[in-house]
Amino acid sequence: MLPKIMTAPMAGITDAPYRKICREMGLELAYTEMVSSRGLIFGNERTEDYVDRSDEGSSLGIQLFGNQPEVMANATKRLEELVKYEYLDINMGCPARKIMSNRDGCALMRTPILAGDIIRSIRRVTTRPLSAKMRLGLTKGSINVLEVAKRVEEAGADFIIVHGRTADQMYSGTADWDTIARVKQAVSIPVIGNGDIFTLDDYIDKQEYGVDGFMLARGIQGNPWLIRDILLFEETGVRSTRPGLAEKVEVARRHLDYIIQIKGIGAVPEFRKHAAWYFKGIPGSAKFRAALSSLNTPQEFRDLTERWLDIQG
Ligand SMILES: Cc1cc2nc3c(=O)[nH]c(=O)nc-3n(C[C@H](O)[C@H](O)[C@H](O)COP(=O)(O)O)c2cc1C
Structure with a gap:
C-alpha cells in the first residue's frame, strides 16, 4: 500500500x-x-x-x-x-x-x-x-x-x-x-x-x-x-512540541556527520545550505548564519554551535 x-x-x-x-x-x-x-x-x-x-x-x-x-x-x-x-x-x-x-x-x-x-x-x-x-x-x-x-x-x-x-x-x-x-x-x-x-x-x-x-x-x-x-x-491526533535549539543543533550535527560518512570530507560545503535552513528564523541567528556560509570543516561547525548554544543557553 x-x-x-x-x-x-x-x-x-x-x-x-x-x-x-x-x-x-x-x-x-x-x-x-x-x-x-x-x-x-x-x-x-x-x-x-x-x-x-x-x-x-x-x-x-x-x-x-x-x-x-x-x-x-x-x-x-x-x-x-x-x-x-x-x-x-x-x-x-x-x-x-x-x-x-x-x-x-x-x-x-x-x-x-x-x-x-x-x-x-x-x-x-x-x-x-x-x-x-x-x-x-x-x-x-x-x-x-x-x-x-x-x-x-x-x-x-x-x-x-x-x-x-x-x-x-x-x-x-x-x-x-x-x-x-x-x-x-x-x-x-x-x-x-x-x-x-x-x-x-x-x-x-x-x-x-x-x-x-x-x-x-x-x-x-x-x-x-x-x-x-x-x-x-x-x-x-497529538501535536508534537517544536524542536528547541539544542535539538536542532544535534540533528544538524548528525546530518553533517552523515554527509562526511557517505560523501567524504570534501562534501562539507554542501552542508552550508542545510545549515542555513536548520537555523532560519531563529531570533539573533543572523551573525551565526553568516558564519555558516563559509563553513569548511566539521570542527568549525562544532565550535560555532557550541558558542551559540552557550550564548543562547
Ligand atoms: C531545489 C529543488 C529541486 C527540485 N528538484 C526536483 C527534481 O529533481 N524532480 C522533481 O520532480 N521535482 C523537483 N523539485 C520540485 C519538488 O519536488 C516539488 O514538486 C516542489 O518543490 C513543490 O512542492 P513544495 O511546495 O512542497 O516545495 C525540486 C524543488 C526544489 C525546490
Whole structure:
C-alpha cells in the first residue's frame, strides 16, 4: 500500500545523508534526486551518488528523467541491475530551462502521447510501482494535467503525483489544490498531491482535497521534524512540541556527520545550505548564519554551535 506521506525528489538536496535524517523522523518512502536516463545508459551517471546503503530497510524511490521511450526502458533495466529500490517515478514536472530545452521534465506535458508512450515502454520492463510526477501544464493558458494524467494511467502507471503549479510559475504563487482534486476525480489510480505543505496545519488543511497521499518538498528543508509531526498526528491526533535549539543543533550535527560518512570530507560545503535552513528564523541567528556560509570543516561547525548554544543557553 502507498504510504500517506513521502518526500519529493529535489535535485542537489535529497541525497543519501538527507534521506537518512528523514528516515530517523519515521519516513518510509523517500525519493532520490532526479537521475538522467541517458546518463545511465551511457554509463556516465554515477548511480552510487544517488543511492546508498542508508536506504536499506525503507522504501527508496528513484526518479528518472528523459524523453525517449526506448532509452527510458533501457535505463530502467540498468537500474534493476544496479540498485535496490522499490518505486520508480518519471519526471514530467521539472521546469528548469536546461531540462526543458532538452525536451525533458515538464516539456513532456507538451506531448501527452509521448508521455504515455514513455510510461508504456517502462511498464514492459518493470513490475515495480511506477508513477509520473507532473505539474498542471506549461502555462495558465494551457493547463492539460487531466489529459496527461489519463494518458499516463492508460499506459499503465500505478499512481500519479501532481504539483499544483504550471511550469512557468516555477515556485511562485500558491499551489492550486482544486485542480489537483480534479485530477483525483478524473482517474481511478491513486493521486498524490504536492505543493506548499510547510506546516502541520498546511497538511491538515490539504486533507479536504480527497487525494490519496501527500508529497513534501521545501517544507522539510531544515525541518525534517515536519515528518515526525505529521506521523504523530496521524497516529495519535497529538501535536508534537517544536524542536528547541539544542535539538536542532544535534540533528544538524548528525546530518553533517552523515554527509562526511557517505560523501567524504570534501562534501562539507554542501552542508552550508542545510545549515542555513536548520537555523532560519531563529531570533539573533543572523551573525551565526553568516558564519555558516563559509563553513569548511566539521570542527568549525562544532565550535560555532557550541558558542551559540552557550550564548543562547
Ligand atoms: C531545489 C529543488 C529541486 C527540485 N528538484 C526536483 C527534481 O529533481 N524532480 C522533481 O520532480 N521535482 C523537483 N523539485 C520540485 C519538488 O519536488 C516539488 O514538486 C516542489 O518543490 C513543490 O512542492 P513544495 O511546495 O512542497 O516545495 C525540486 C524543488 C526544489 C525546490
